[in-house]
Amino acid sequence: MYKTIKQLSDGLKNKEFSSEELTSDYLNRCESHNANLNCFIHLLPEQALKQAKAADHKIRQRTAGPLTGIPLVHKDILCTKGVKTTCGSKMLDNFIAPYDATVVARLGDAGMVTLGKTNMDEFAMGSSNETSFYGPAKNPWDMERVTGGSSGGSAAAVSAGLAPVATGTDTGGSIRQPSCLCGITGLKPTYGRVSRYGMIAYASSLEQCGPMTRTAEDSAIILNAMAGFDAHDPTSAQKKTDDYTLNLNDSIQGLTIGLPKQYFNSELNAGIAEVIQNAINDLKKLGATVKEVELPNIDMAVPAYYVIASAECSSNLSRYDGVHFGYRCTAPQNLNDLYMRSRSEGFGKEVKRRIIIGTYVLSSGYYDAYYLKAQKLRRLIRDDFSRALATVDVILGPTVSQPAFRLNELVDSPIKMYMSDIYTVPANLAGLPAISIPAGFIDKLPIGMQITGNYFAESKLLNIAHQFQQVTDWHNTLPPKFL
Amino acid sequence: MCTLDKSDINKIARLAQISIEETTMASYLDDISNILDLIKAMDSVDTEIIEPLTHPLEIKARLRTDRVSDTEQSKLPQNIAPAADHDLYIVPQIIK
Numbered sequence: 323m324y325k326t327i328k329q330l331s332d333g334l335k336n337k338e339f340s341s342e343e344l345t346s347d348y349l350n351r352c353e354s355h356n357a358n359l360n361c362f363i364h365l366l367p368e369q370a371l372k373q374a375k376a377a378d379h380k381i382r383q384r385t386a387g388p389l390t391g392i393p394l395v396h397k398d399i400l401c402t403k404g405v406k407t408t409c410g411s412k413m414l415d416n417f418i419a420p421y422d423a424t425v426v427a428r429l430g431d432a433g434m435v436t437l438g439k440t441n442m443d444e445f446a447m448g449s450s451n452e453t454s455f456y457g458p459a460k461n462p463w464d465m466e467r468v469t470g471g472s473s474g475g476s477a478a479a480v481s482a483g484l485a486p487v488a489t490g491t492d493t494g495g496s497i498r499q500p501s502c503l504c505g506i507t508g509l510k511p512t513y514g515r516v517s518r519y520g521m522i523a524y525a526s527s528l529e530q531c532g533p534m535t536r537t538a539e540d541s542a543i544i545l546n547a548m549a550g551f552d553a554h555d556p557t558s559a560q561k562k563t564d565d566y567t568l569n570l571n572d573s574i575q576g577l578t579i580g581l582p583k584q585y586f587n588s589e590l591n592a593g594i595a596e597v598i599q600n601a602i603n604d605l606k607k608l609g610a611t612v613k614e615v616e617l618p619n620i621d622m623a624v625p626a627y628y629v630i631a632s633a634e635c636s637s638n639l640s641r642y643d644g645v646h647f648g649y650r651c652t653a654p655q656n657l658n659d660l661y662m663r664s665r666s667e668g669f670g671k672e673v674k675r676r677i678i679i680g681t682y683v684l685s686s687g688y689y690d691a692y693y694l695k696a697q698k699l700r701r702l703i704r705d706d707f708s709r710a711l712a713t714v715d716v717i718l719g720p721t722v723s724q725p726a727f728r729l730n731e732l733v734d735s736p737i738k739m740y741m742s743d744i745y746t747v748p749a750n751l752a753g754l755p756a757i758s759i760p761a762g763f764i765d766k767l768p769i770g771m772q773i774t775g776n777y778f779a780e781s782k783l784l785n786i787a788h789q790f791q792q793v794t795d796w797h798n799t800l801p802p803k804f805l
Numbered sequence: 806m807c808t809l810d811k812s813d814i815n816k817i818a819r820l821a822q823i824s825i826e827e828t829t830m831a832s833y834l835d836d837i838s839n840i841l842d843l844i845k846a847m848d849s850v851d852t853e854i855i856e857p858l859t860h861p862l863e864i865k866a867r868l869r870t871d872r873v874s875d876t877e878q879s880k881l882p883q884n885i886a887p888a889a890d891h892d893l894y895i896v897p898q899i900i901k
Contacts, residue, residue, distance in 0.1 A: 418885055513861045527860060556866040625844045636821060643822070645894050650887035656897050661822040674823055675833065678814065679840055681821040695847050697857030702850065704858055737839050753861020777862065 324483050324800060327392055327540045334381055334391045341381065341391030345374035345435050348393045352437055352484045355804070361459045361469070361478035363398045363408055365438035373435040380433060389547055390433030394487040397476050398439035399446055400426050400531070401520040409522045410442040410454040410472075413642050413649045413668035423520025424552045425489060425531050432547040437485055441475030444670045445639065446493055446524040448472050449742050451500070452733055453672040460729075461504060462801035463767055467726040470500030476534050477504040482804040486535065487544055491521060493529040494627055495721075495746025498758035498772060501534055502721035505760050505768030507787065507797060508534045509541050512778050513753035514559030516545075517552035525634035526557070528627075528750040537797055538759065538787035542566035545780060564781045570788040575609030577786065579773075580714035582617045585745065594720050597762035597769050601790070602718065608789055615710040615717060619702040620748060626703065627747040628740055629683050629696035635673075636680025642668060675736065704752040707774070716786060717774045720745050721758040725767035749774050757783045760796035768796070809838055 325333070333339055349367050356362050370393070377391035401407050401419035403426075408414045422430065430436070443453040451459040451474025459474040461467040462482035469478045473490030477500035480488050490497040492510035501508025509532045516531045523529075533544035545566045552558040579602070586595070602612060644650040644664025651663035669677070683692035710717060723742060732739045749756035754774050761771040775783045791797050811830055814837065818825050825833050860866075888895035 420882065420885060514864075553869075556868070557860070559862070559864075619850060622847060622850055625846045628840065629844055629847070640822075644887060645896055646882060647885045647887075654897050657899050660897055662824050665822050666824045669823070671829075674818075674825070675836055675840070677821050677823060678817050678833070678837060679844075682817050682837075682841075683844075685817065685820065692844065692847075694857055695852060696844075697859055698852035698855040699847055699850060700861075701855055701858035702852070704861060736836050737843055740840075740843065751861070 324536065325486065326537055327389065327486060327535070327543050330392050330486060331388050335386070341374040341377040341435060342371060344391065345370050345393055345437070348437055348485060355482060355484060358465060359460050359462060359478050359482060360457055361441050361475040361482070361484065362395070362438045363410070363441050363456050363475070364406055366405060366436055369405070370435050370437050377433050377435060387432055388543060389429070391435060392487065393435045393437050393485055394429060394489070395437050395440050395476060395479050395485040396426060396489045397442050397473050397491055399442060399491050399522045400489060401522070402426050402436065402439065405439070407439065407522070408455070409446070410444040410456060411668070411670065411673070412455045415455065415649065417648055421520060424517035424554060425548050426520065428547055429544070440473070440479055440488060443472035443474065445522070445635070445673050446472040446491060446496055446529070447635065447672050447676055449495065449499060449739055450732065451475065452729065453670055455670060458729055461726050462804050463505060464726065467728055467767070468503065470503035470726065472496040473534060474500050477501055477506060477508070480504070480506045480534055480536060481801060483800070487540060488534040489531055490534045491529055491531045492750065493525050494631060494750050495743045497532050497534060498721050498746050498756060499743070502758045502770035503726040503768065505796070505799065505801070506534060506536055507538055507541055507757065507759050508532065509545065509757045509780065509783065510749060510755060511545065511549065511780055512559070512755045514557055515755070515778065515780065516548050517555045517558050519552055519554035523638040525631040526638060527634060528631060538757070538784045538791055539567070539570055541757070542570055542784045542788070559778070561778055566781050566784055569781050569785045572785050573609060574605070574786055574789050577610040577716070578714045579605060579610050579612045580615035580710050580717040581612055582620065582710070582717060582719055583614050584617050584620045585719040590720065591724055593764040594723070594769055597764065598720060598771050601761040601771050604790060604793055605786070608793065613714060615714055617706045617710060617748070619699065619706050622699045623703055623748040623751055624740060624744055626696040626699040627743070627751060628679070629692050630700065630751070632676045632680035633684050633693050634680070636677045636684065639669070639673070639677055644668070672736070700751050703748055707748070707752045707754060711776045716782065719772055721770045721772040725764045725769055745772060753777065755780050755783055757787055759787045759790060760799070762796060809834065809841070
């Protein structure tokens with residue numbers, strides 16, 4: 323069950339198996355393991371088999387594309403028409419999406435088969451999948467540890483071989499961090515590269531949907547189907563897309579990699595530093611050179627992120643009012659009671675915490691000191707990256723500050739949880755593409771490294787990642803209990 | 806430490822149309838004060854002459870022509886509303 327998209331596609335084309343057989347196998351695997359991993363909020367066996375049959379028809383008609391008949395799972399933040407889309411929240415436990423998100427529609431049009439919707443931190447707010455109304459997802463490498471978040475279910479599903487591909491979304495690291503902790507490849511595209519239409523909003527100026535796969539090559543194939551302008555999304559970039567598979571095999575001889583001085587200091591976990599140094603050595607053997615770069619304002623990234631993200635969340639989540647859709651409290655006494663109790667009962671603690679912070683930083687008398695200040699720091703951070711990327715091709719660093727922590731270890735420490743995003747939030751603030759790829763192990767737990775590129779440089783990131791994956795085997799190392 | 810008190814939290818929560826239970830208030834107060842302390846680190850950088858950045862690529866959101874495009878869409882959302890009837894969303898009486 324650990325075949326790549328290309329292997330699966332070839333297998334379907336050569337009639338080694340049908341999409342219906344493949345889908346049934348994956349569904350059986352999902353059903354067997356979900357009790358332990360809790361990576362699905364719901365499985366969609368009937369719909370999946372129907373889609374698989376349609377895919378088999380196309381394959382027989384020789385009208386199939388590279389993704390026809392390949393199963394995938396969607397993070398439950400993406401609207402899927404006629405199917406529950408919960409965003410990991412009691413607020414949307416009863417919400418049946420009336421339309422498909424653009425990403426869902428595009429991957430469906432490419433012939434992919436949706437196995438189910440994956441678990442996630444509530445409204446994408448979290449770094450451990452522990453804020454989900456449906457309980458935490460478990461890390462396939464050690465089921466007493468977190469998957470990371472917020473795309474924790476997607477990461478666990480791909481890691482455990484329950485699906486070859488997952489979609490995730492990334493507002494402050496929610497694709498890259500769980501990918502790192504679960505030992506898979508996860509890409510956050512440039513802001514605007516992938517449509518946000520139908521992606522339930524948390525922080526609209528920060529988030530992007532992206533692929534979570536075992537290999538960089540698979541991510542490139544999926545990105546080809548996902549990316550591109552969408553008229554339904556007013557923030558969708560009109561810049562032409564690449565064929566993200568075209569340059570995968572280019573040599574990286576002469577590539578210059580920037581290593582931020584602020585990342586590689588005495589505070590970096592020694593184990594992670596060793597893993598990353600070994601990875602840098604592998605990249606040097608492929609012809610890359612490294613140089614130090616500076617990101618002088620990077621310490622401001624976490625505070626600025628939590629102001630901006632909370633502010634945008636307080637605005638985006640104001641639509642959940644118990645009136646139009648989602649959870650409504652029982653027997654409201656008046657309209658105010660309806661709003662108050664529907665929202666108080668429907669949202670979990672972390673979501674309420676961020677709404678309160680967001681409301682505060684936007685409120686009269688505090689807007690300039692907090693929200694405006696954060697937006698100015700955002701410009702400084704963006705400019706730091708622009709200056710650095712003018713002197714190097716890409717920037718390399720850690721994805722996380724520690725391997726997967728234990729379940730419940732940080733639930734009562736929101737600050738420690740927020741600080742675990744220290745290496746990932748800068749790319750969201752700057753809108754830059756960034757990928758996390760498996761790079762080694764610490765105490766039998768996977769660790770990845772992060773590569774950040776310039777705007778719309780997804781092809782370069784995938785090329786570097788693919789070349790690294792040709793000379794290393796970290797991405798092919800599988801969780802022992804799921805072989 | 807940035808000090809908020811219970812009445813501050815309740816005031817902000819009211820603005821956000823959320824209520825915080827008394828049993829959890831201490832926990833919220835503690836967490837939010839700690840978060841505000843984290844955020845206060847922003848003051849260490851002078852941004853007097855810096856322009857705010859609201860969109861990472863500094864492009865304006867596109868607008869479309871203001872015209873009615875699909876009259877059938879209004880039915881779809883009402884199918885999933887907690888209470889709807891005759892094209893109306895039903896809520897407790899507002900004006901007695």
